Amino acid sequence: MLLLGLFSHLLSSGKFWTTRRTNASQHIDIRFVFVIFFLLKWSHAQGSHPPRIVEHPIDTTVPRHEPATLNCKAEGSPTPTIQWFKDGVPLKILPGSHRITLPAGGLFFLKNDEPSASLKIFSADKDGLELEVKGAAPTVLRDEFRLEPQNTRIAQGDTALLECAAPRGIPEPAVSWKKGGQKLDLDSTKRIRIVDGGNLAIQDARQSDEGQYQCIAKNPVGVRESVLATLKVHVKPFIIRGPHDQTVLEGSSVTFPCRVGGDPMPDVLWLRTASGGNMPLDRVSVLEDRSLRLERVTIADEGEYSCEADNVVGAISAMGTLTVFAPPKFIQRPISKSIELGADTSFECRASGNPRPTLFWTIKNNRTIVFPGAPPLDRFQSINTEEGHSILTLTNFQRTDRDLVVVCNAMNEVATITARAQLTLDSQEDRPPPIIIAGPVNQTLPVKSLATLQCKAIGLPNPTISWYRDGIPVHPNAKVNITAAGDLIISDLDRKEDQGLYTCVASSRTGKSTWSGYLRIEVPTNPNIKFYRAPEQTKCPNAPGQPTILNASANALTIV
Missing domain, CATH: 2.60.40.10 (Immunoglobulins)
Structure with a gap:
C-alpha cells in the first residue's frame, strides 16, 4: 500500500514531460531523463522496503570523444534492479560497447558520442513501479567564436567597431569585453557599448582607448575567450601653419x-x-x-x-x-622724327611688366597728358592696342611744334619708366645739300673698251643721282647704263660719241652737289698715249674722317 500511495502521489502532482533532442558540434550534453527502478516480483511480505534513490545522476557536459560517468545508486528490500533509458527507450548494453554499467548502478561512457536527451512520461505497470528522476534543461557552449575581433586602426574622433559573434550555446552565452585583461565597465561611459548582440562600439575614439581587446562569452557551461585584437587610434593630419x-x-x-x-x-x-x-x-x-x-x-x-x-x-x-x-621694361621706344609743315606723324611705344603696365603720353613742352582712348587734345590723340602697343598721333604739324618732345610713360605697382622722342621741322633751309662721297675721276681708255664712272652721295632725304656729258643729260640706252647706286657704265667706247666731261649731280629738296671727271678715248696702237683706268671700288679704302649725317636740325647736326 505504501508503494501505491507513492505512485498515486506522483501522478497527482500534475507533472508531465516531453522529449526534445539537441545536437551540438563539440560538446554533448548527456541527459538521461530518469532512472526507472523495476521492482520485479515485488513481495508485500512483512519487513520489505520500497526502492529509494540515494545518489541521483546530474547533468554533465563533456567534450566529444571524451569519457563520462553518470552516477546512480538505489536501495530497497529486496535489492532494486537499475535500468537506464535514453529518450524513453531502454538502453542496451552490448559486449564491446563504449557504454559500461558500473556495479553500483552508474553508467560509464568510454568514448562519448551521445547526443542530449530529455524527459518522457512513464507509468507503473502491473509488475512493478517506475520512479523517475528529472534532470535540468540541457546546456552547451561551443568552443569556436563565429566571428572574432580583428586588429583595427581608426582616426581619433571616429567610431571604432570591434566585431564579435559568440560561440553557439544553450543557453545563449552572455557577451562582455576586456581591455588589457580587465573587464570593461560599460555602465560608467556612454561612448562605449555593446551593439548587435556582441560587437563593441567605441564612439568618439580617443588615444586613451588604444589597447588590446578581448571578447568574452559565458553561460553555465563555461567561459570562452576570443583572440586578442589591438585597437590603434591615430590622429588625422592637421595644418599647424x-x-x-x-x-x-x-x-x-x-x-x-x-x-x-x-x-x-x-x-x-x-x-x-x-x-x-x-x-x-x-x-x-x-x-x-x-x-x-x-x-x-x-x-x-x-x-x-x-x-x-x-x-x-x-x-x-x-x-x-x-x-x-x-617693373616695366620698354620693348619698343618712340623714335625722334623730322617732318614737314602740315604733315601728320605718329610715335609708338610698348612695354612689358607684371602687372601689365599702363601706357600714356606726356608732351614735355606744354606739360600736356594724353590718355589712351581720350578725345583728341590739341591735335594729339593716343590709342592702346590689345597687344600692348601705345600709339601717339599728331596731325597738321606746325612751326610752333618745332623741337617738340613727347614722352611715353609705362607705369605699374612696382615702378614708372619713361622714354623720350623729339619732333623737329624738316625744311630745306634747315638741312644741308647732299654730299658726294665718291665721284668720277679722269680716265684714258682705249676704243671699244668699257668705262665705269662712279658717283655715291648721302643726305636727308636720300639724294637722286643724274649724269651729264659736256652739260647734256645722259640717258640710258643699249650701251649706257646707270646703276641703282648711281654709277655710269659705258660699253663699246667710241671716241666721237663717248669722249667728254662727265658730271655727276646729287640732288634733293635740300639742294644739289656735283662732281666731274674727264673721259678720254684713244686708239690702243698709239704709242704716245698712256692709258689710265679708275681703280675698282673694292680696292679703294674708305676716305678717312668722312662724316655721315644721321639727323639735322636748326640747332644741331648728328653725324657718325
Whole structure:
C-alpha cells in the first residue's frame, strides 16, 4: 500500500514531460531523463522496503570523444534492479560497447558520442513501479567564436567597431569585453557599448582607448575567450601653419611654410597647379621643416602651390598663390622724327611688366597728358592696342611744334619708366645739300673698251643721282647704263660719241652737289698715249674722317 500511495502521489502532482533532442558540434550534453527502478516480483511480505534513490545522476557536459560517468545508486528490500533509458527507450548494453554499467548502478561512457536527451512520461505497470528522476534543461557552449575581433586602426574622433559573434550555446552565452585583461565597465561611459548582440562600439575614439581587446562569452557551461585584437587610434593630419598668398618681386626668393601634425607624423608633398604641375627643379627646394623655397623667381613661377599631408587615417591640404611683380621694361621706344609743315606723324611705344603696365603720353613742352582712348587734345590723340602697343598721333604739324618732345610713360605697382622722342621741322633751309662721297675721276681708255664712272652721295632725304656729258643729260640706252647706286657704265667706247666731261649731280629738296671727271678715248696702237683706268671700288679704302649725317636740325647736326 505504501508503494501505491507513492505512485498515486506522483501522478497527482500534475507533472508531465516531453522529449526534445539537441545536437551540438563539440560538446554533448548527456541527459538521461530518469532512472526507472523495476521492482520485479515485488513481495508485500512483512519487513520489505520500497526502492529509494540515494545518489541521483546530474547533468554533465563533456567534450566529444571524451569519457563520462553518470552516477546512480538505489536501495530497497529486496535489492532494486537499475535500468537506464535514453529518450524513453531502454538502453542496451552490448559486449564491446563504449557504454559500461558500473556495479553500483552508474553508467560509464568510454568514448562519448551521445547526443542530449530529455524527459518522457512513464507509468507503473502491473509488475512493478517506475520512479523517475528529472534532470535540468540541457546546456552547451561551443568552443569556436563565429566571428572574432580583428586588429583595427581608426582616426581619433571616429567610431571604432570591434566585431564579435559568440560561440553557439544553450543557453545563449552572455557577451562582455576586456581591455588589457580587465573587464570593461560599460555602465560608467556612454561612448562605449555593446551593439548587435556582441560587437563593441567605441564612439568618439580617443588615444586613451588604444589597447588590446578581448571578447568574452559565458553561460553555465563555461567561459570562452576570443583572440586578442589591438585597437590603434591615430590622429588625422592637421595644418599647424600652412602656405598663404604671397606677392614678390621678380628675381627675389619666396618661402611657403607647411607645418603639420598627426599620428603617425604625416608625409608632406608639394604640388603646383600651373604649368602642368611642373616645378622649376633647378630653383626649388624643400627645407627641413617641409617648407617650399623658390629662388630667383620669374613671372612663369606664378600660380597656386599646395601642401598635401597624409598618413594612414587621412589627408589634408592647404594652398597658397604666388604672384610675381616685375617693373616695366620698354620693348619698343618712340623714335625722334623730322617732318614737314602740315604733315601728320605718329610715335609708338610698348612695354612689358607684371602687372601689365599702363601706357600714356606726356608732351614735355606744354606739360600736356594724353590718355589712351581720350578725345583728341590739341591735335594729339593716343590709342592702346590689345597687344600692348601705345600709339601717339599728331596731325597738321606746325612751326610752333618745332623741337617738340613727347614722352611715353609705362607705369605699374612696382615702378614708372619713361622714354623720350623729339619732333623737329624738316625744311630745306634747315638741312644741308647732299654730299658726294665718291665721284668720277679722269680716265684714258682705249676704243671699244668699257668705262665705269662712279658717283655715291648721302643726305636727308636720300639724294637722286643724274649724269651729264659736256652739260647734256645722259640717258640710258643699249650701251649706257646707270646703276641703282648711281654709277655710269659705258660699253663699246667710241671716241666721237663717248669722249667728254662727265658730271655727276646729287640732288634733293635740300639742294644739289656735283662732281666731274674727264673721259678720254684713244686708239690702243698709239704709242704716245698712256692709258689710265679708275681703280675698282673694292680696292679703294674708305676716305678717312668722312662724316655721315644721321639727323639735322636748326640747332644741331648728328653725324657718325
